[in-house]
Amino acid sequence: MADRDGLIWLDGEMRPWREAKIHVLTHTLHYGMGVFEGVRAYETAQGAAIFRLREHTDRLFNSAHILGMTIPYDRATLNQAQCDAVRENGLSSGYIRPMCFYGSEGMGLRADNLKVHVMVAAWSWGAYLGEDNMRRGIRVRVSSFTRHHVNVTMCRAKANGNYMNSMMALQEALRDGYDEALLLDTAGYVMEGSGENIFIVRDGVLYTPDLTSALDGITRRTVMTLAAEIGLPVIEKRITRDEVYIADEAFFTGTAAEVTPIREVDGRAIGCGTRGPITERLQSLYFDQVHGRRGEHPEWLTLV
Ligand code: PMP
Numbered sequence: 056m057a058d059r060d061g062l063i064w065l066d067g068e069m070r071p072w073r074e075a076k077i078h079v080l081t082h083t084l085h086y087g088m089g090v091f092e093g094v095r096a097y098e099t100a101q102g103a104a105i106f107r108l109r110e111h112t113d114r115l116f117n118s119a120h121i122l123g124m125t126i127p128y129d130r131a132t133l134n135q136a137q138c139d140a141v142r143e144n145g146l147s148s149g150y151i152r153p154m155c156f157y158g159s160e161g162m163g164l165r166a167d168n169l170k171v172h173v174m175v176a177a178w179s180w181g182a183y184l185g186e187d188n189m190r191r192g193i194r195v196r197v198s199s200f201t202r203h204h205v206n207v208t209m210c211r212a213k214a215n216g217n218y219m220n221s222m223m224a225l226q227e228a229l230r231d232g233y234d235e236a237l238l239l240d241t242a243g244y245v246m247e248g249s250g251e252n253i254f255i256v257r258d259g260v261l262y263t264p265d266l267t268s269a270l271d272g273i274t275r276r277t278v279m280t281l282a283a284e285i286g287l288p289v290i291e292k293r294i295t296r297d298e299v300y301i302a303d304e305a306f307f308t309g310t311a312a313e314v315t316p317i318r319e320v321d322g323r324a325i326g327c328g329t330r331g332p333i334t335e336r337l338q339s340l341y342f343d344q345v346h347g348r349r350g351e352h353p354e355w356l357t358l359v
Contacts, residue, residue, distance in 0.1 A: 056178070061144045064136040064175040067128070069143060075174065082169055083156035087216025090118035091154035093250075093310045094137060096177070096359060098147045099347035104356040105141065105151065106345045108134055110273050111310075112153075118212035119155055126155050127171055138359040140177035150180035150311065156215070183250075183311035184234055189338070192318030192330050193234035193307075195248070197296050198224040202238035202246040202268045210268040221249035235307065237299070237320065240268050245294040247272075251307035251315070254278065255299055256326075256333045261289040262298075274308040274341075277355075281340045284351065287333065296320075304331030306338070313345075314338040 063075035083089035094111045096103045112130050119126050126133075137151050158170035182189050200223045203210050208217050224236035228249075237253065240246040245264055247253055252275040254263045261282050263275065282289050299305055303326045305317040314337055316330035325331075330338075343349045347356050 061178070062140070064140050064173075066172055066174075067132075069139065072176075075176070077156075077172070078159040080159035080162065081156065082158060082160075082162065082166060083215060085162065086164070087214070087219070088122060088124075088166065089154060089156035089215040090115060090122060090124065091152060091213060091215060093213075094151040094153070095180075095310050095345070096141045096146060096149050096151060097345045097347075097356075099356060099358075101347065101358055103141050103147050103149075103359045104347060105137060105359060106310075107273050107277065107355050108137060108357040110276075112137075114213060114271070114273070115153060115155070118214060121209045121212040122214060124155060124157075124171055126173065128173060133173065133175070134357070136173075136175045137177070138357065140175045141359040144177050146177055146179060148179070149177050151175065151177045154215070180311070182313070182315075183309070184307075184315045188234065189313070189315060190330060192316035192325075192328075192334075194232075194319040195235050195237050195317050195321075196228045196231055196233040197321055198227060198236040198238045198249075200224040200227065200236070200238060202240050204241045205268050211271060213270060225249040235315075235317075237296075239296065243295075245296055245299055248307045248309070248312070251309035251312045253294075253299075253317075254306055254308065255294065255302035256304035256331060257298075257302050259287070259333070261287055261333070262294060263289065263291055264294050265291050272308055272310075274310055274313065277344065278308050278314065278337055278341065280352075281337060281344065285336070285340070287337075299325070302326065304334045306334045314341045 061072040228236035247269040252272040
């Protein structure tokens with residue numbers, strides 16, 4: 056990824072992609088104390104538009120606040136930087152990665168003399184879990200790794216270091232021949248995927264875990280709004296892994312994963328073992344929404 060044409064916004068200015076570099080003593084590289092976002096831009100009839108940009112930027116600022124990190128730019132500047140990164144890289148759609156990280160002024164853990172840097176990159180990125188899987192669904196295993204405890208890492212923060220847990224879980228799942236991991240919380244209840252929130256469907260009702268140690272996903276919120284708009288009840292509650300096994304349908308949500316059906320968990324078919332009708336309906340509503348084909352929520356799209 057490092058060797059390509061294009062531009063990356065770094066500390067207030069656009070730099071050539073290959074020159075957007077940092078020192079090996081960058082503090083965040085050593086300890087993982089940084090915050091980031093994953094945002095998508097979609098093609099709409101009016102041109103490329105970023106989906107729920109304000110909400111993503113708000114979450115970035117909240118993540119920084121939780122970690123005690125002061126971002127040296129305001130929200131408007133970072134919103135503009137994200138639009139510029141899409142536009143100036145000539146993207147009609149793509150993935151946007153803003154990140155705030157500490158510099159290389161010192162290596163101590165007190166981190167009280169460090170500069171906060173901000174970068175925004177954007178590139179083209181298709182279906183995160185595979186194009187075919189958007190139709191037929193993915194195979195998931197319950198992870199042997201537990202999702203963070205709320206008082207060990209800060210689960211409301213989208214913090215760099217938190218993702219070691221996600222990567223351990225995902226790599227284990229991939230090694231075992233699955234597509235994605237499902238992490239349980241420290242009490243053993245279903246929490247989320249390595250980079251997605253989870254929903255199950257039973258008897259026409261949508262269920263999703265309470266946000267305890269799961270990330271407050273913007274796609275999760277979007278899907279809950281869409282479900283309400285088509286009269287589908289949504290209940291947030293504690294969910295056990297065997298409730299997932301006997302669900303009629305299950306799916307993951309995430310900016311990268313969008314709405315990805317789950318066809319199998321731990322070798323058990325979920326419902327009919329393929330994308331279910333409610334999942335399909337919500338997936339198609341989601342794509343209509345992000346591409347600006349619905350009249351509702353025009354404020355969720357920011358033209359670049
Ligand atoms: N949980 C985790 C751990 C994630 O990394 C993500 C992706 N940001 C999500 C859930 C989904 O969040 P969103 O819908 O805001 O992308």
